[in-house]
Amino acid sequence: MIARVLRDEIVRAEQQRRLYSALVVVLTLAVLIGGLRQASAMNSGSFFAGLSKFFDYPGEIVIEAWQAGPAFFGLLWRFLPALVETLNIALVATLLGGAAAVGLSFLSSRNLDVWPPLIPVVRRTMDVMRAFPELILALFLIFVLGTSPIPAMIAVAFHTAGALGKLFSEVNENIDRKPIDGLRACGASWMQRLRFAVWPQVAPNYVSYFMLRLEINVRASAILGFVGAGGIGSELRRTIGWGQGAGDETAALFVLLFLSIVVIDQMSSATRNRLVRGPALA
Amino acid sequence: MTIADTLRAEPGFQADAVAATVRRRSWAALAALAAVVLYLAYAWHAFGVSTLIATAQPDRAVLLGLDSVAHKVHVTKDLRAGDLQVSIEGERTAVYEQPPAWVATDGGRTTVDLGDGYTVTIEDRGAVFEVPGYGTIVARVEGGKIVTDLPGPAPDWLQLNPAKVDARPTIGRRLQVSRTRIEVHRYFFGWENFFFPFRSELTAYSAGELAGLAVSGDRLSAELPNWRYILDTFLTNPDWLHGEVLIALFETVMMAVLGTMIAAFVGLPLAFLAASNFTPSRVLQAATRRLFDFLRGIDMLIWSLIFIRAFGLGPLTGALAIAFTDTGSLGKLFSEALENIDDKQVDGVRATGASRLQRYRFGVIPQILPVLVSQILYYLESNTRSATVIGALGAGGIGLLLVETMRTAKDWENTTYIIILTILVVFAMDSLSRRLRRRLIDG
Known part of the structure; x- marks a missing residue:
């Protein structure tokens, strides 16, 4: 009887x-x-009209790049400083x-003996910082500071x-509290507890x-360059603005951006795998 | 006996080795810190921070701040035609027919009261500016030249050159005299004509009266019911373009939602091909993985530029750019989630005689659903921000509108209005995604 009621209940759910x-x-x-x-x-x-034209533009720049021949590699070399600038923006910002x-x-974790009323305040502040569109901050700073990599860097x-x-x-919040308590028992200060009990536990995840x-x-810096923040984005904007004839330069910039993103992507996932899963720091 | 001695007495504990490791790691940390500091010093130099600080224009920020919360009323005398008019922001569509009380005309003499004892008197081809605490500035246009008479040495808020006199004793009061015109600006707090255009009869009503009008049967205009008329007047307000702004916001949100959804729908089946425990063949797996890397590596910037060329301006362009990039990102994440599932559940479903599709549906999908949903929502939220940026590249939506109003830099209150709306929409998407994630995943 009970089993049937239960079964009906489950079937209905x-x-x-x-x-x-x-x-x-x-x-x-x-x-x-x-x-x-x-x-x-x-x-x-x-x-559907666009679909037929989809390959026109990539095709156009590939042909122009092909026609440029060995000079294409010279272009890669010429745009290297712009790429370095974009990478600098990203690295400094990070x-x-x-x-x-x-x-x-540290000020917003519940388990690190911070003054409790501070925690929600810091958390809301971080929410606002996260949600604030980078574009708006960058455009505002470009207006005040002029065209330069700094506005993009600050925004990012x-x-x-x-x-x-x-x-x-x-x-x-996921760390083991025992080392903290151990250090506290020895009379360590808050800074010392952070340095010797918390930091070693969190550093691999941080990295x-x-x-x-x-x-x-890196992606964000490249995009912000396009709206006037310097680096590879502004070069792209210039070559694209010229329209036909600058296809080889555009292609060179695309190749540089693609290569650097792929390299950083692979580097970052290799590091992450080693740090989080690997035995190196276990 | 100290603690260190106790530890040394512990069997198998090599105190010296531990101390050496700690020392080595401390040195490594210090070296890393030093490298970072050196790098930042290089960046300081490479970015030209010193020259930037020297050439920065903080006054532009103040101006922008003032202009975004205030509007100004111009009193302009055209010296060629000889007529005087009072208008909001100097626009032809917003000229007062009856000048406000603080502009008094008496024959050929106009007195503009700027408050707190500041007054400008415009008479014939000259202006007299009373500045409390400084004195009286007289500027006249005589024979194509500007002749000035000052009570003392020129302060730094006063710019004098043969073609123009520009006096701005406080940030909200300004007198400009050039060879062809005399112009007085007075700033007022607030956004002007925010709801209805200057010329509209609707500006005369209060909010309560408007609500009454909206439901009343007596039509203000012959063609439309009142509520439609009021709404239309609001949306087509030429100073604020509420209608256009709302459509642009809608386009931006559409880019983010459609882009993320397409990416998820395409990425999920591809993720099965790329996961080592589901793939039908190694070759296909490697190919799919390279496809994901390629899609992600091209990056949203390049995809947008290509799609803008092919599809022109609009939400479809942005949606496709987002979809292409994120098919790579989501596909990779999904395939990692698939590789981490528990095979026991799949075997259990298989034991009941389930087909391949049923095994996926009941054995696999429930396991990866939390990851799936949380990642999709996370990307939706971040794509709302990305969509504003893609828009600024030329795909349209609120990003493009923002860049355009900023570039013309005519009325900063319009820019502020768009910025506030954009931030509100991004915040709304952010909290929506957070709430959904919490409900769907924590149950």
């Missing part, structure tokens, strides 16, 4: 769950199809943002501090998130 899943799937599909139709209608060029994030994360660092701060504080962020920031 299962049916309801399936209904919900089906609804979610249908709704998602409806949004997707309706949205695509709407987007296609709002676009200045239509989807370093400064990461340093700020470490501070913010600001966002990084919020994003990494949240991840770091999650790492902090892994740092590498992930570095990769994201």
Whole structure:
């Protein structure tokens, strides 16, 4: 008797769950199809007309790059400083943002003996920093400081501090408290406890998130360059603005950006695998 | 006996080796720190921070700050035509027919009261500016030249040159005299004509009266019901373009939602090919992985530039750029999640005689669903920000609108308005995604 009631109950719950899943799937599909139709209608060029032209532009720059012949490698060399500038923006922003994030994360972790009322304040601050669009900050700073890599760097660092701060504080909250208590028993100060009990536990995860962020920031710096922050983005904007004839230069910039992103991507995932899974630091 | 001695007495504990390791690691940490400091010093030099500080224009920030919360009213006398008009922001569409009370005209003489004892008197081809604490500035245009008379040495808020006199004793009061015109600016706090255009009869009503009008049957205009008329007037307000801004915001959100959804739908099946425990062949697995790397490596910037060429301006362009990049990112994440699943559940489903599709549906998907949903929502949130940037590259939406209003730099309150709306939308998406994640994953 009880078994039957229970089974009916389970069957009903299962049916309801399936209904919900089906609804979610249908709704998602409806949004997707309706949205695509709407987007296609709002676009200045239509989807099918664009589809036939999709390979025109990449084709055009590949042909121009091919025609440039060996001179193409000269172009790669010529644009190297722009690439270095973009990489500098990303690295400095990640370093400064990461340093700020470490501070913010220690102040927003519940298990590190911080003054409790401070925690929600710091957390909300980080939420705002994370959600604030980089573009707006960068454009504002470009207006005040003039065209230079600094506005992009500050904008990216600001966002990084919020994003990494949240991840770091999650790492902090998952540590083992025993070393902290041990050091406290010896009379260690708050700074000493952080340095010798917390830091060794969290550092590998920090480095892994740092590498992930570095990769994201290289992309962000390249994009912000396009709106006037220097580096490879501004070079791209210049060559694309010229239209036809500069296809080889555009291709060179694409190749540089692609290669650097792939290299950093591979480096970052290799480091992360080694730090988080590997035995090296176990 | 000290603690160190106790430890040394412990069998198998090599105190010297431990001390050496600690020392080596401390040195390594210090060396890393030194390298970072050196690098930052190099960056300081490479970015030219010193020259940047010297050439920065902090006054532009102050100006922007003022202009974004205030509007100015111009009192302009055209010296060629000889007529005087009062208008908001000097726009032709916003000229007062009856000048406000602080502008008094008496024959050929106009007195502009700027408050706190500051007054400008415009008469004939000259202006007299009373500045409390400084004295009276007289500027006249005589025979194509500007003649000035000052009570003392020129302060730094006063710029004098043969073609123009520009006096701005406080940030909210300004007098400019050039050979062709005399112009007085007075700033007022707030955004002007925010709801309805200057000429619209609707500006006269209060909020309560408007609500009454909206439901009333007496039509203000013959063609439309009142609520539509009020809404239309609001949306087509030429100073603020509320309608255009809302459409642009909608486009941006659409780019993010569509882009993320397409990426998830395409990325999931491909992830099965790229996961080592599901792939039908090693070659296919390697090919799919390289495809993911390629899609991610090209980056949103390049994809957007290519799609803008092919599809022109609009949400579809942005959505496709996001979809291409994130198919790579999400596909990689999904395939990693697939590689980490527990095979026991799949075997259990297999034991009931389930087909391959059923095994995936009931044995695999429930295991990766939390990762799937949380990653999709996380990307949705970050793509809302990306969509504003892609828009600025030329794909349209709020990003493009923002860059355009900033570039013209005419009215900063418009820019502020767009910035506030953009931030609100990004925050809304952020909290929506956070709430959904918490509900769906923590149950």
